[in-house]
Amino acid sequence: MSAPARREDPRITRSKACALAAAIEILRADGASGLTIEKVALHSGVARTTIYRHWPDRNELLFDAIGSLGQALAVAHTSDVQADVRAHLRELAAALKRSTWAALLPTVIDASAHDAEFAALARSFSSARRSPLRRRLDAAVVAGELPTDIDTDLLAAQLVGPLFYRRFVSHQPVTGAVVDQVVRITLDPLAPA
Amino acid sequence: MSAPARREDPRITRSKACALAAAIEILRADGASGLTIEKVALHSGVARTTIYRHWPDRNELLFDAIGSLGQALAVAHTSDVQADVRAHLRELAAALKRSTWAALLPTVIDASAHDAEFAALARSFSSARRSPLRRRLDAAVVAGELPTDIDTDLLAAQLVGPLFYRRFVSHQPVTGAVVDQVVRITLDPLAPA
Amino acid sequence: MSAPARREDPRITRSKACALAAAIEILRADGASGLTIEKVALHSGVARTTIYRHWPDRNELLFDAIGSLGQALAVAHTSDVQADVRAHLRELAAALKRSTWAALLPTVIDASAHDAEFAALARSFSSARRSPLRRRLDAAVVAGELPTDIDTDLLAAQLVGPLFYRRFVSHQPVTGAVVDQVVRITLDPLAPA
Amino acid sequence: MSAPARREDPRITRSKACALAAAIEILRADGASGLTIEKVALHSGVARTTIYRHWPDRNELLFDAIGSLGQALAVAHTSDVQADVRAHLRELAAALKRSTWAALLPTVIDASAHDAEFAALARSFSSARRSPLRRRLDAAVVAGELPTDIDTDLLAAQLVGPLFYRRFVSHQPVTGAVVDQVVRITLDPLAPA
């Protein structure tokens, strides 16, 4: 929001950036359990000591590295909710399949179970990601495309939940057909007669 | 497939049982990241060496400890699918809230992302858990309570997915109202006219 | 020996004085191994950088701090060498027991073994300290109180050496009786008949 | 005294011996301040962890390394005290000049000032070294070669003290002439008429 009163020492900026980049790289390659301060120092050229100067411990670095990853997907606002939602879920399905974000989500989820800070991160992550969809649904309610007696936040969960479930719990593919059935069964009946 | 030529040495049985019990205990208390061979040895009285004799490494022990936990929930078979499903989801919601199984699921999910063996475990876990529900839905299709042109496996995911999503991803409560809306929106329209 | 071309910047003077004072303080409290640039900076309020500006490294600071400590003991010049020497050795014994100088001497000795500069410091230290005694002995030779065929420098060592030995090597007390026997055995037979 | 109830695990014996040997080697080369667990591990091939298993910290290892060094010099027992003492002091002078023991003595002395354990080591060191000389002097007293009203322990200090003083404090050479004057001035007058 507001610009920092004074700008950060460029050396700090540089060190942090280097370390973070290396951390993300390692994360991508070896997963969260492979993220080691030692390795980050080696790969980034930043001294171990310096890394500790900026992140109190391994977890904080992991946290930051993951935190610098989330990127919400936009949702189109045409006159057809179902089409908009379907398009969004297709993008989500693709992201779940390929993105680094999806690859690290299990780690975040697991860490959330034991660490309050991570839980907050995870929450903000998912709510930021969910909110575009939810806003679209709210708009649909306003537009009379959906009934008013409905919890749109939960509805959003009903739309994306099955995709997450198949991706992470049942380890089944998230195909276009899957998206289609989810959207059809969930939204079709809600459309005004 | 053939029965073991000789019954297992009772000492081995004992050592394994002790170690596993201690492992589960620790898992419950400190989470998966706190599961240390060292600690298991200490708490169980079984020597570190012995543990290594029965489990090649920490992960295998973790695997076994978690594997000895899964317990599928039964689904009633009355004449009312919706009621049966609703009851099942309520139990699931409760399990998600309180059970050790739910507490360790994130760990399994995370481990699955990096370890094929864990992925298999997770898959079998979830399919075993999902199958009673799926069988109930299949029965409903046969009974004409649900249309035939539907992927019941995916339908099951649509029913449980939102619950998992709220529990682990968005960290929102999984209340009775949640279950109700999910069941209503998903199954109501599928009921025969 | 020539006066500095220009007076030193008062800020430098102040910084040096503060740092040195703090260094001596720490030396007294924690011994030489506890003397840390970091601590000096903290205790003195002088920045670490500034300290490094005036002393190339930790050893130089240690060197200066110790160097600002030496203080030769005077020797009386009455007509009785033995009495004068005895009085001097008594003072020395007291200094060995209590003074900061004595507390730090082992450090100087040790450092001397590895560092030429320290060795020079130690040498000048001890020779400055020894010289009053030696001058008194020389005077005694001139006065005919001692034979002329004697190495007075070594004789001085024979007088003070046993005291140092007991203080630092054998860790035995240096009492008045000790001083008495040393003086008696060493100087008595040298007196003219 | 008593043989250990059970003999030590040969692996321990080996590890300790290797580490200690490397430590002494390093001590000889770099002095006590250069003795680093890291270096010992590297040079000895013994793992750092193992070293810590046997010595709680760097100081203990230093202690042991130095402690395994002391070796008292014998004193001859002919009918001539002065000659015996002179020979002994000559050997001592040589040891002071060349031996590892002498090279490390300043470190021991310094450490003794701050560490009670080291002080004890130093004391036992020097008393063991001094005792042969003292015994010789005692024998001389019994034999009537020396007066009975004399503290032989202090007399020993009077003989060796000047040598230590010149070696470590005044950094002057300890020549044969030095030994001669010390013996002559100290013992000559004590001889029976």
Add this chain to the structure above:
DNA sequence: AAGTAATCGAGACGGTACGTCCAGTCTTACA
């Protein structure tokens, strides 16, 4: 009195060593 230069504090940086914890392998001695 203003302008220049020296000195200062604050603290980031790459390093070395510390002492700790745990992993996974191994050896020895006991039932």
Add this chain to the structure above:
DNA sequence: TGTAAGACTGGACGTACCGTCTCGATTACTT
């Protein structure tokens, strides 16, 4: 033979200082 006990190598942890290095912000001197 299997187990308990525990030593071993090895990797990473997080901490404390080291000595070097920018940076503005004073503070002293100079014209």
